[in-house]
Amino acid sequence: MKTLNLFTLVVVTLTASVSLQACRHSDRTNAIPAADTIPVALMALQHSSSTAAFEATGTFTTNDETLLSFKSGGVIERMYVREGDLVRPGQLLARVHMxxxxxxxxxxxxxxxxxxxxxxxxxxxxxxxxxxxxxxxxxxxxxxxxxxxxxxxxxxxxxSEIRSTSSGYVLARLAQEGQVVGPGTPVFQINGANEGNWELKVGMSDRQWAATQVGDTASVQADALGDGKLKAVVRRKAEGLDPSTGTFSVFLGLLEKPKHKLAAGMFATAKLQSRARNNSSWHIPYAALLDGDGKEGYVFVTNDNRIAKRVKVTLGPINADQVTVLSGLEDAKGLIVSGSPYLVDGASIRVVKQN
Structure with missing residues (x-):
């Protein structure tokens, strides 16, 4: 009888020990946390079809600025005008000893x-x-x-005489009386300002130059114009880089006569509206952009609403609250617009809002 009771006690003790170990194992399993998910707001990506608009700066000039010189050269006998003088077509400007x-x-x-x-x-x-x-x-x-x-x-x-070719002003006098000049040596620089030939020469980057077409419209603003703006149109584009500025030159012709007096070299800003439509771009909120440097940046996208992916994008014009993306989002379905600062590539996400 005592032997049976002892056996029963041993069995109960072993059973209780196994049950306790099972409970402890179950507690450790439940204590392992599931992977953290980050709540995000999502925006569907769609191609935009809009015209490109951007600003460019430059200086006023005329389309007939001319360097005048003697064909045969010699000793300058007399110069009849100075810088800033008004000249008319055919007016005698200088002559050499005859x-x-x-x-x-x-x-x-x-x-x-x-x-x-x-x-x-x-x-x-x-x-x-x-x-x-x-x-x-x-x-x-x-x-x-x-x-x-x-x-x-x-x-x-x-x-052997230099005569004006247009009605304008003497911009520069490049020689003096008594000076010996060779054939073709510039003596005067004049323009045709009084004939209404004003235009704005602006410098553009290669991307802006490629997006600009002859005939695109623009509005011109300058300090000399006060609060007023002048309508302009792209007349022509330089087909090569200007080595002095490192930009591509584009010439805007004024469509209206300025109310204020202009001078060659006066600074102005032009807002251009390109007629070329860009069907391979996206407009995204500025808050969705990470590590942007003006040309490139990063955003987070998702294709399954579960995993975030960090992708590199090429940027276009950047405004106060909107950024134009030129490439990099071709394979993406949704853009993460809220919660990006807390994400890493491959992070799990939970969509709480979708536009």
């Missing part, structure tokens, strides 16, 4: 007279069968060459 030019003209006329005498003599001798036909032809050629020299000198004499 002594040397006149001497060349006299030499050319004397050469023609001699060639004419030689030709007359050769013609008479040929008629008398004393000279050959070749000698007559050579004399005739020499006469024609001397006559052409006279025409050349007369033409060059006309360009």
């Amino acid at each position: 002594d040397e030019v006149d001497a060349r003209a006299s030499q050319a006329r004397l050469a023609v007279e001699k060639a004419q005498r030689d030709y007359d003599r050769a013609h008479q001798l040929y008629r008398d069968s004393v000279s050959t036909l070749e000698q007559l032809q050579n004399a005739q050629t020499a006469l024609r060459m001397a006559q052409q020299d006279v025409k050349s000198i007369q033409f060059n004499r006309q360009y």
